Amino acid sequence: MTAMPEILKDDAEEIERLIGKYPSRRSAMLPLLWIVQRRAGWVSQGAMEEVAGILGVTVAEVYEVVSFYTMFQQKPVGRFHIALCDTLSCAICGTHEIAAYLAEKHGIEMRKVTGDGLFSMEPVECIGACANAPALLLNEDLVGDLTPAGIDAMIEECRRKAGATAAAAR
Amino acid sequence: MPEVAEWERVLLPDIEKNETEWLAAYLKKGGYDVARKALDMEPESIVAQVKESGLRGRGGAGFPTGMKWSFLPKGAFPRYLAINADESEPGTCKDRPLMEQRPHTLIEGIICSCLAIESETAFIYIRGEYYKSAKVMEKAVAEAYAEGFLGANIFGREGKRVDIVVHRGAGAYICGEETALLTSLEGYRGYPKLKPPFPAISGLYGKPTIINNVETIINVPYILKNGAEWFKKWVHERTTGLRLYSVSGHVRKPGVYELPPTVTLKELIHDYCGGIRNGHDLKFVIPGGSSVPWLKPDQIDIPMSHEGVAAAGSMLGSSAVMVCDHTVCPVWALGNLSHFYKHESCGQCTPCREGSSWLYKIVRRIEAGGGQPGDLDTLYSLAGEGTPGSGMISGKSICALGDAAAWPVGSAIKQFREEFEEHIETGKCPYRERKTSYWMANGGFVNESFDGMPVP
Ligand SMILES: Cc1cc2nc3c(=O)[nH]c(=O)nc-3n(C[C@H](O)[C@H](O)[C@H](O)COP(=O)(O)O)c2cc1C
Ligand code: SF4
Numbered sequence: 001m002t003a004m005p006e007i008l009k010d011d012a013e014e015i016e017r018l019i020g021k022y023p024s025r026r027s028a029m030l031p032l033l034w035i036v037q038r039r040a041g042w043v044s045q046g047a048m049e050e051v052a053g054i055l056g057v058t059v060a061e062v063y064e065v066v067s068f069y070t071m072f073q074q075k076p077v078g079r080f081h082i083a084l085c086d087t088l089s090c091a092i093c094g095t096h097e098i099a100a101y102l103a104e105k106h107g108i109e110m111r112k113v114t115g116d117g118l119f120s121m122e123p124v125e126c127i128g129a130c131a132n133a134p135a136l137l138l139n140e141d142l143v144g145d146l147t148p149a150g151i152d153a154m155i156e157e158c159r160r161k162a163g164a165t166a167a168a169a170r
Numbered sequence: 171m172p173e174v175a176e177w178e179r180v181l182l183p184d185i186e187k188n189e190t191e192w193l194a195a196y197l198k199k200g201g202y203d204v205a206r207k208a209l210d211m212e213p214e215s216i217v218a219q220v221k222e223s224g225l226r227g228r229g230g231a232g233f234p235t236g237m238k239w240s241f242l243p244k245g246a247f248p249r250y251l252a253i254n255a256d257e258s259e260p261g262t263c264k265d266r267p268l269m270e271q272r273p274h275t276l277i278e279g280i281i282c283s284c285l286a287i288e289s290e291t292a293f294i295y296i297r298g299e300y301y302k303s304a305k306v307m308e309k310a311v312a313e314a315y316a317e318g319f320l321g322a323n324i325f326g327r328e329g330k331r332v333d334i335v336v337h338r339g340a341g342a343y344i345c346g347e348e349t350a351l352l353t354s355l356e357g358y359r360g361y362p363k364l365k366p367p368f369p370a371i372s373g374l375y376g377k378p379t380i381i382n383n384v385e386t387i388i389n390v391p392y393i394l395k396n397g398a399e400w401f402k403k404w405v406h407e408r409t410t411g412l413r414l415y416s417v418s419g420h421v422r423k424p425g426v427y428e429l430p431p432t433v434t435l436k437e438l439i440h441d442y443c444g445g446i447r448n449g450h451d452l453k454f455v456i457p458g459g460s461s462v463p464w465l466k467p468d469q470i471d472i473p474m475s476h477e478g479v480a481a482a483g484s485m486l487g488s489s490a491v492m493v494c495d496h497t498v499c500p501v502w503a504l505g506n507l508s509h510f511y512k513h514e515s516c517g518q519c520t521p522c523r524e525g526s527s528w529l530y531k532i533v534r535r536i537e538a539g540g541g542q543p544g545d546l547d548t549l550y551s552l553a554g555e556g557t558p559g560s561g562m563i564s565g566k567s568i569c570a571l572g573d574a575a576a577w578p579v580g581s582a583i584k585q586f587r588e589e590f591e592e593h594i595e596t597g598k599c600p601y602r603e604r605k606t607s608y609w610m611a612n613g614g615f616v617n618e619s620f621d622g623m624p625v626p
Contacts, residue, residue, distance in 0.1 A: 034338060071341030126510065
């Protein structure tokens with residue numbers, strides 16, 4: 001059974017180009033899941049069915065992959081998702097303070113989505129920004145050398161972007 | 171404090187500027203001349219030069235690169251080259267600036283290496299967290315295709331082909347292990363495979379495959395251009411060439427430092443990185459990425475070569491130096507690293523999956539004040555003495571992640587036995603009591619409350 005593409009309906013060309021790069025169709029698994037996550041913000045059951053259909057594998061095989069890689073979200077997250085590094089170099093340089101600051105000042109709490117759906121946060125293992133500790137990923141961008149002022153600016157920028165999209169939609 | 175003179179840098183001369191060198195700038199300074207030259211060389215003579223230079227893998231194990239290349243079975247095609255840009259050993263952050271600042275040097279390195287091993291296809295496997303690196307590499311690869319430097323008939327040479335595919339991971343430390351990287355690239359969970367067969371015999375899609383780290387491959391064009399003797403200008407015993415040291419933690423100036431292997435750990439910390447911050451004292455150093463044995467302050471006067479660090483009882487690994495000052499509780503730090511390995515075990519082997527989880531639970535229990543009298547013995551029996559093969563995990567699982575989870579445990583207890591015992595005997599962490607810092611005063615780390623671990 002092949003699901004009719006919904007999330008990926010506008011990506012047919014890009015998907016064929018990606019698949020064509022590899023000696024095996026299945027190698028396009030992670031690239032396709034990345035497109036899904038960019039479009040939908042997370043990887044739903046429906047999305048997995050679409051990917052399975054395109055690659056000619058079972059949904060179970062797609063789920064096996066999705067559940068293995070921590071960056072694929074299996075539940076909806078905020079429009080701006082924060083992945084805060086908590087491995088040694090970051091942890092000794094202030095991860096804990098940053099987590100507390102985000103919660104107290106901005107109401108962004110671990111493993112929760114804010115009421116307005118704008119923000120969510122999770123702790124993650126080393127993100128390779130050790131010399132710029134403490135660091136986090138804001139969606140797909142690395143932000144390092146975190147300070148309270150830097151956090152304020154980052155959050156404000158997110159809110160500004162969200163405001164701009166809302167205005168454009170009106 | 172002595173000021174260090176400007177030192178010679180080759181790979182990342184302007185790292186502070188953090189600018190990408192795009193094709194036009196690269197061509198202006200003679201970029202891709204080495205790749206053109208390599209087209210006229212016999213593959214064997216490229217391999218011979220790399221062998222002669224003494225270049226060893228920068229990914230962690232330090233295996234001689236030229237030797238690895240010569241393990242490919244004769245006459246077996248196609249062959250693949252996989253560039254390991256998973257960079258996920260905690261503390262390591264040097265492949266990212268290489269890709270983001272010098273993408274074309276890496277591409278030229280890939281072309282030269284493909285010519286050497288007679289491969290027509292290379293994959294760059296970039297960890298998912300490095301979105302910018304992947305974007306920069308994609309764009310640089312497109313530039314190189316547009317110029318005819320990649321694809322069919324490269325540089326107008328009939329019949330010579332090199333294709334590069336940029337591939338993103340999605341958050342899994344284990345995909346840095348070479349066989350896991352290949353299974354991940356094939357579209358599966360990143361499960362390591364038992365060796366042998368080694369990837370050089372049967373790798374990606376069952377074909378002969380060479381896996382090399384980004385920093386390893388980016389050195390190749392410089393070696394072909396300047397010669398093996400030039401590369402051996404920087405030498406300590408059997409470690410040659412400049413290398414990138416990632417320094418993080420409690421130093422005044424953390425960063426990525428390009429230095430010869432003769433630099434001592436002491437110079438690196440105190441001269442280049444400005445010493446320990448806030449006038450604090452050094453407590454311990456992890457000199458080669460999170461899995462290697464710890465060193466105490468009286469052990470740091472050692473050259474940062476494979477041999478120098480090994481003589482002190484640790485490993486150079488990925489040259490990632492993590493520095494902890496006297497505010498850091500060693501039991502807590504070990505708990506943090508054990509959490510990492512527990513989280514990143516792929517789960518295929520029982521000793522690694524269960525063992526890493528037990529290690530974490532016992533270490534955290536001790537830190538939180540609930541340590542039991544036999545805990546250190548239990549840790550030792552699980553993790554061994556921090557030497558290969560000792561204990562119930564090391565050498566008893568498919569890949570080296572099990573070893574990596576075990577090694578820091580034995581070494582931390584050996585170095586700080588009294589402090590572990592004090593935690594168990596008094597039922598509390600003296601660092602928390604003294605509130606040596608915010609996080610220590612509050613205990614644990616942000617991950618902790620979600621592990622379902624009862625904290626006394
Ligand atoms: C658990 C584990 C994680 C690893 N992670 C990395 C990594 O992130 N980057 C890397 O280059 N090598 C990593 N390695 C080493 C690779 O398996 C492999 O030896 C290396 O990429 C070979 O390249 P080189 O010879 O150029 O160093 C890891 C090994 C293990 C066991
Ligand atoms: S040792 Fe650990 S990470 Fe490696 S294959 Fe076994 S379970 Fe997986």
